[in-house]
Amino acid sequence: MTSVVRAFRSEVLKFRRWSVLAGAGAMLGASTFIAYLTFHQIASGATGHEMTGLIAAFHTPEGLVAVIGQARSLIIAIALILVSANLAAEWTQGTLRNLLVRQPNRLAWLAGKMLAVVLFVLLSMLLTLAASSTLILILAPGQGVQTTAWTSAEGLRVFAEFLVNEALCLIGVSTLGMLIAVLTRSVASAVGIGLAYILVFEGIIAVVAPQVSQWFPGRVFNTIVGAAVPLVGPTPAQGYPAALLTGVLWIVGFVVVSALALPRQDIKA
Amino acid sequence: MNAIEARGLSKRFGKRAAVDGLTMSIPAGSITGFIGPNGAGKTTTLRLLLGLVRPDSGTAFVLGSPLTQPSRYLPRVGALVEAPAFYPSLSGRTNLEVLARLGGYPGSRVDELLETVDLADRARDRVGTYSLGMKQRLGVAIALLPDPELLILDEPANGLDPLGIIEIRGLLRRLREAGKTILLSSHLLGELEQVTDWLVMLHEGKALFCGPARDLLALRVELVIEARDPARRELVTRIANASGYACTQDDDALRISCAAGFAQILNRQAGEAGVTDLAIQVKDASLEQLFLALVKGDVHDLGRPRIP
Incomplete structure (x- = not known):
């Protein structure tokens, strides 16, 4: 346990890197901007088929989450890049050999590092959603938008449910990023394969074989959030409990495969 | 007492045998020169000793513990393998702190080592702005972090100016006087000749010679x-x-x-x-x-x- 704590504390120091901070900044900036655009469109009376659901939910307790949740795909993509690039960079930069000489227990090192990285991703997400929410809540009165439903007990419950499921989603995406980084051992490959898998491969499978794709990890992690607030993502066809269980199984699977692969690897970087 | 003892150590990468039945022993308290042409298997051997790659066959003991249990001996080993690798956007001090925290060493050790390698003045600058020689000195500081019994250095003088090389030579001699064992891989053969008292000459993954330097020279x-x-x-x-x-x-x-x-x-x-x-x-x-x-x-x- 001491080894894991040491690895965690060591990893925290690396968050000062501009590349890590830039990732968190991009998540915060772009997501807040998307939330602002969505809010501005609805508040200024924009209409359109794709906006119908959002407009209908705007004045309900789900309204705020529906607006700030429009950037979820971006948050997922940035989280995947952050985790996979951060981990794979240890191979690409050659820093892994320094780390494993100081901490030969590879699993303890991976556990400590991933705890820190996932925590960073979750804090970035929390900060992003807090910033988006605050901005929308500040702008709303000026546009004549009532926020009473958003800040009601029901509104806060929806927000909390959304947060918990979004956190689960990002934990799942992070473990997927970890597995890809451990297997590819290169920043370019890890980021490329990760994004191609989530954005392209699963997208194609969803069109070709939707019954199969609903069990795929990217889809499962995404739908558990949609189950809480349908306006921010697809809902799970298999139902929330089944999707949640599948998501947890995927997470366990990614962790187990990573834990089996890393100790068997020759570190040649 | 030998600090390192290897018997028939082998490692293949695909069809190529990087280390091929290597048998060698390195006495404790010596400065051992590890020489051989490019591709002789020096770096792979060092990686095997550091638990970074796993042997296909053979056995080895480092500081009395088997190669299969690196966590028993690595806390007493310091290493600089190949070109030193850092986080370029972090300062030299933070790079050292990352490894100090990982190994459980106090922050005071970081300050001490920055003084030892003469980097205290530039400790807060980003490593990306360091010269090759400064990076090399930071690499040596990383290797010295655990106050090691065994120090494994791969080309430590690479990129250093003559003064830096002389400083490294002095440092190595001081470490030997303090009872440390040093395994030194270098292409600066003149330098090796001046400091080593034991030599291992590698060729095609095998030790052509392992013994006192004076015996080889004779x-x-x-x-x-x-x-x-x-x-x-x-x-x-x-x-x-x-x-x-x-x-x-x-x-x-x-x-x-x-x-x-x-x-x-x-x-x-x-x-x-x-x-x-x-x-x-x-x-x-x-x-x-x-x-x-x-x-x-x-x-x-x-x-x-x-x-x-």
């Missing part, structure tokens, strides 16, 4: 033959070439880097050819000459691996 000599007369020069050159040695002419003398026993052969064959007063001066060969003999394939006279 295996090969440089003959200086006074030969103003062109006929004598031709005779000596012919005898040397027939034995597989090249001659170089230096003013009125011929120089031959060869096995220690060749002086007698030359003298005898020259006598048989009617030259009985050949003036042969025998000088100790340098490590560089030995290394050149190795890479040219003239390794037959280095003798069989000497494993104490």
Whole structure:
């Protein structure tokens, strides 16, 4: 346990890197901007088929989450890049050999590092959603938008449910990023394969074989959030409990495969 | 007592044997030079000793613990393998702190080491702005972090200016005096010759020699033959070439880097050819000459691996 704590504390120091901070900044900036655009469109009376659901939910307790949740795909993509690039960079930069000489227990090192990285991703997400929410809540009165439903007990419950499921989603995406980084051992490959898998491969499978794709990890992690607030993502066809269980199984699977692969690897970087 | 003991250690990458049945021992408290041409298996051997790659066969013990249990000996080992790797956007101090926290060493050790390698003034600057020599010194600081019993250094003088090289040499000697064992891989053979008391010469993954440096140097000599007369020069050159040695002419003398026993052969064959007063001066060969003999394939006279 001491080894894991040491690895965690060591990893925290690396968050000062501009590349890590830039990732968190991009998540915060772009997501807040998307939330602002969505809010501005609805508040200024924009209409359109794709906006119908959002407009209908705007004045309900789900309204705020529906607006700030429009950037979820971006948050997922940035989280995947952050985790996979951060981990794979240890191979690409050659820093892994320094780390494993100081901490030969590879699993303890991976556990400590991933705890820190996932925590960073979750804090970035929390900060992003807090910033988006605050901005929308500040702008709303000026546009004549009532926020009473958003800040009601029901509104806060929806927000909390959304947060918990979004956190689960990002934990799942992070473990997927970890597995890809451990297997590819290169920043370019890890980021490329990760994004191609989530954005392209699963997208194609969803069109070709939707019954199969609903069990795929990217889809499962995404739908558990949609189950809480349908306006921010697809809902799970298999139902929330089944999707949640599948998501947890995927997470366990990614962790187990990573834990089996890393100790068997020759570190040649 | 040996700090490192390897028996038949092998590692293959695909079809290529990077380390091929390596047997060697390195006494505790020595500075051991680890030499061999590129691709001889030096770096793979160091990675095996550090638990970074797993052997296909063979056994090894580092500081008395088996290679299969690196967590038992690595806390007492410091290493700088290949070009030092850092996080370029972090400061030198933070790079060192990352590893200090990971290994559980106090922050005061970081300050101490930055002073030791003369980087205290630039400690807060980003490593990306460091010169190669400064990065090398930071790498040495990382290796010294655990106050190691065994220090493994791969090309520590790479990129250092002459003053930096002298400082490293002094540091190594101080560490040996403090009872540390140092395994030093370097292509600066002149430097190695000055500091090492033990040598391991690697070729194609095998140890061609493992023993006291003076024993290896005694295996090969440089003959200086006074030969103003062109006929004598031709005779000596012919005898040397027939034995597989090249001659170089230096003013009125011929120089031959060869096995220690060749002086007698030359003298005898020259006598048989009617030259009985050949003036042969025998000088100790340098490590560089030995290394050149190795890479040219003239390794037959280095003798069989000497494993104490």
